[in-house]
Amino acid sequence: MLPNHHLSDDARADLALFTESLERFCDTEIEPHYRDWERAGQVPRSLFARMGAQGFLCADVPEAWGGPGAPVDFSFAVVEVLSRRGYGGFVGGLQVHNDIVPPYLLHYGTDAQRRHWLPRMARGDAIAAIGMTEPGAGSDLKALRTTARRDGDHYVINGSKIFISNGQNCDLLVLAAKTDPAAGAKGVSLFLVDTTAPGFSRGRNLEKIGQHAGDTSELFFNDLRVPADALLGGTEGQGFVQMMRELPRERLIIGVQAVHGARGALDATVRYVQERQAFGQAVAQFQNTRFTLAQAATDVAACEAFVRAGTEALRRGELSPEAASAIKLHASECMGRVADQCLQLFGGYGYMAEYPISRFWTDARVLRIYGGTSEVMKELVARGLLGR
Numbered sequence: 265m266l267p268n269h270h271l272s273d274d275a276r277a278d279l280a281l282f283t284e285s286l287e288r289f290c291d292t293e294i295e296p297h298y299r300d301w302e303r304a305g306q307v308p309r310s311l312f313a314r315m316g317a318q319g320f321l322c323a324d325v326p327e328a329w330g331g332p333g334a335p336v337d338f339s340f341a342v343v344e345v346l347s348r349r350g351y352g353g354f355v356g357g358l359q360v361h362n363d364i365v366p367p368y369l370l371h372y373g374t375d376a377q378r379r380h381w382l383p384r385m386a387r388g389d390a391i392a393a394i395g396m397t398e399p400g401a402g403s404d405l406k407a408l409r410t411t412a413r414r415d416g417d418h419y420v421i422n423g424s425k426i427f428i429s430n431g432q433n434c435d436l437l438v439l440a441a442k443t444d445p446a447a448g449a450k451g452v453s454l455f456l457v458d459t460t461a462p463g464f465s466r467g468r469n470l471e472k473i474g475q476h477a478g479d480t481s482e483l484f485f486n487d488l489r490v491p492a493d494a495l496l497g498g499t500e501g502q503g504f505v506q507m508m509r510e511l512p513r514e515r516l517i518i519g520v521q522a523v524h525g526a527r528g529a530l531d532a533t534v535r536y537v538q539e540r541q542a543f544g545q546a547v548a549q550f551q552n553t554r555f556t557l558a559q560a561a562t563d564v565a566a567c568e569a570f571v572r573a574g575t576e577a578l579r580r581g582e583l584s585p586e587a588a589s590a591i592k593l594h595a596s597e598c599m600g601r602v603a604d605q606c607l608q609l610f611g612g613y614g615y616m617a618e619y620p621i622s623r624f625w626t627d628a629r630v631l632r633i634y635g636g637t638s639e640v641m642k643e644l645v646a647r648g649l650l651g652r
């Protein structure tokens with residue numbers, strides 16, 4: 265972890281204690297169960313409550329709204345530690361709850377909306393998800409077809425979402441829907457959907473090629489009735505702008521997940537190649553192994569500095585969409601490369617599910633897809649360079 269120069273000595277000491285206690289929590293509350301959760305395709309809801317009790321959820325939500333009120337570094341430290349330990353499947357959903365949904369409430373929510381959801385989220389009593397993607401609208405978010413029609417003091421929502429992290433477990437869904445289907449992006453609004461509302465239903469937990477401990481689902485809305493005050497911020501037509509403003513933090517946190525996942529894969533490989541023997545010597549002695557590890561370590565260190573610069577920019581309120589896209593692009597591609605090179609150094613054992621390197625490799629793949637694909641990230645970076 266790079267030094268956090270902007271933190272006071274006291275805050276840095278607190279962050280070290282926070283990280284140590286999170287490591288202990290992982291040893292006792294996560295590691296012994298993780299394989300079972302991967303087989304189950306999701307973590308138990310109670311894990312969120314146990315993390316909430318320790319202050320590991322929504323760490324930078326202010327105390328006034330029921331959160332721990334720590335600097336953003338604490339929330340990112342949760343993703344760092346869990347990613348390095350190889351819990352990428354859980355991190356996928358956890359970062360939605362901790363880092364992606366709270367800013368929507370903090371930046372655009374009414375006081376009543378914040379008061380209702382944030383304390384419960386920080387305690388882990390309510391699990392949050394975000395629903396943008398639809399079967400016909402992924403990269404092209406403007407094409408979304410879910411509608412929300414005003415009906416007296418309610419909205420009636422119809423449509424569906426796909427690939428929603430925390431889809432099985434969520435109590436709150438931040439849902440993108442069109443309140444004015446004829447108005448394009450200006451007709452999109454966000455709703456804070458209580459998933460117990462009539463008309464909300466969950467599809468099955470989708471089978472994935474990696475990130476097995478995270479639940480990912482289709483969600484259906486059939487005349488889903490939500491009260492009018494579920495409209496985020498109370499004004500229609502703001503949804504697209506709100507999403508565009510919040511996507512930089514979402515992309516940065518995926519960069520954090522990527523670089524610390526890559527670091528975890530590298531650490532596991534450094535240990536393995538020193539133990540494994542071939543041709544009468546440790547695999548670590550082959551020049552190919554040494555060069556591969558040296559290159560990977562150099563890539564990860566450079567990437568870590570890039571991600572850290574993004575965190576600093578976010579803290580100052582200066583993280584641009586182009587910078588966040590470049591970070592996500594670079595870090596997710598770096599993790600994919602490093603995990604693949606590391607797996608190769610395990611030989612056949614790398615292909616076995618019981619070796620954690622295989623999990624780093626399968627978990628890594630989706631980082632180049634979710635939160636915006638690498639191709640879309642390149643488009644955004646190019647738009648910053650070329651003006652369109």
Ligand SMILES: Cc1cc2nc3c(=O)[nH]c(=O)nc-3n(C[C@H](O)[C@H](O)[C@H](O)COP(=O)(O)OP(=O)(O)OC[C@H]3O[C@@H](n4cnc5c(N)ncnc54)[C@H](O)[C@@H]3O)c2cc1C
Binds near residue numbers: 393640
């Ligand atoms: C495990 C997982 C979890 C997810 N969690 C969530 C979630 O919690 N909430 C949510 O809303 N969504 C979630 N997603 C959805 C994810 O964000 C989308 O899958 C992603 O944005 C890509 O959209 P798509 O799948 O429709 O692909 P498409 O948009 O159909 O893309 C197909 C291909 O076309 C390329 N492409 C598309 N547009 C362009 C372009 N302009 N230029 C060049 N190439 C282009 C893409 O890069 C890709 O290679 C999740 C996805 C996965 C797999």
